[in-house]
Amino acid sequence: MYVSPPTVEPYGYGLFSVAQFPVETDRHWRCGVEWEPYACDPARTIADDCHLPPVEKVLDDGVPLVSASAFTVYGSYLCRTVGRTEQQILDRVRQAVRLGEQRAVEHAFWTGELGNTPRLADPGAVILNPGGVIPADAGDALSPVAGLAALESYLRESYGGTGVIHAPAGAVPVLAQAQQFCGTCTAPLRTWLGTPVAAGGGYVVNTGPDGNPAPAGTAWLYGTGPVAIRRGEVFINPDSIGQALNRTTNEVAILAEREYVVGFDCLLAAVLISINC
Template sequence: MPMCPKPIVDAPTVEPAEYGLFSVAQRPAPEGAHWRCGVRWEPYACDAGDAYGDQCDDPEQEKSIRDGVPLAEADSFSVHDGYLCRLPGRPDEAEIRDRAETQLKLGEQRLVERVVWTGEAGTQTVDPHLADPAAVVLNAVPVPTAADALSLPAAIAALEAYLGANYGGRGVIHAPRLAAAHIAHAQLAAPAGATIRTLLGNAIAFYSGSPNTGPDGSTAPAGTAWLYVTGAVFIRSGPALIIPNAVEAGFNRATNEVLMIAEREYVVGWDCVHAAVLADLDLPEPA
């Protein structure tokens, strides 16, 4: 083998991961800057109303309407990545800044998914999050074991039945990425443009940032996966912030290192529905 220095070349081009949380969420334009403190909203699709019979004999029968509108809310959080390097022989400021921004861009969906699944952001708990004891568990027992797991078709059916009974629109099924091939093999969903949808049109987000934990925080048994369903999901996010805004400000003269961080603020929320089911990933062999 020749003894010569290895030159630095361009890294391979990376294609962003598809069919995750970012593929199913609505991205409304931020309204001013106050969303960074978290937001509240009044959902439309969480009240089923009521029904009455023929009113010809009693046209003035009293109609009951629920008082007020349920108020939903979501907390804010930030994700970041960066570049720490020794300056001699390294790229200029523009390249350092570009590397920090690119690393954040390629990793932030996974970071956001982890926060949305677990609620963990540093020392704080972010709400809403999926693995929350408030989620309605649709298995026969509140804390299911592997023996209580539903087959994948039964699990998807249970989630969509619960969604249909409690929500007036399409929702989102949230699943760990390890469930994707199993769901495809069972022909339970298929790509529809940039989103994967079930037969009923509900979107599925496959999380790279999922630890596959249930509402009680415990990891799913081997061969199973926790799936969640929610109402429509939105994401509000701001521009990437570069901290500090110049290499000189991030230069540590004691170590001859420079640190530049790219950070983005997020708020992720969903309408009213929040249920979970433990699914068995193994399909029975055909008879």
């Protein structure tokens, strides 16, 4: 007997659990966005005015600017119409986007393989060790605790707000075994300093800033500023089964599409950790 499948919900604890989703009324965001971050400029200190000669205050010249470009996630349907209603076809292609979009967005965001910017695996990422910054081609994998400590330290030292840590899903059990998450299992995961952690299914690519896969038994963790995701409504292309139907082959070819722009505030750091138990 042909029956309905189990109810499926998108997985939790991924990129969508840590991101902000601004709503834009101007459709031009689909061409990419840019903004002026607030938390990237440091506040400075100066001695009291009793010192002579007086000390000059240092002024930061200009305003920083970050940008993010657009890409599209889509689900598809290519099959015969026999035994299927129009509603069943449309529901199926929409579900392909709903259940697959987070993983697809995470993969694009990590790799930048669509030409989208910014990306996590970027040659410009600052690579860390417990003592600070090291050259991009130097250093061995750190322990999970040491690697996370280096990343947390860098985020606090370099940014005025709460950043985000991005980890392949396979690294999370190792970090959990080391008791690096606080609280109960509610999304998002958070470290003991309250930093949200995105455990991405699309992060399984696990490449470093140089684009090469992490060595066996290791994982790259990335730290960024807050992540903002702008996305459109799911739209069907073509917008009717009549237009999607090839009457010669009796096939329906139809897409469900959604536009995305993913960006983050002003800093990007990476650390390689061991995930061998």
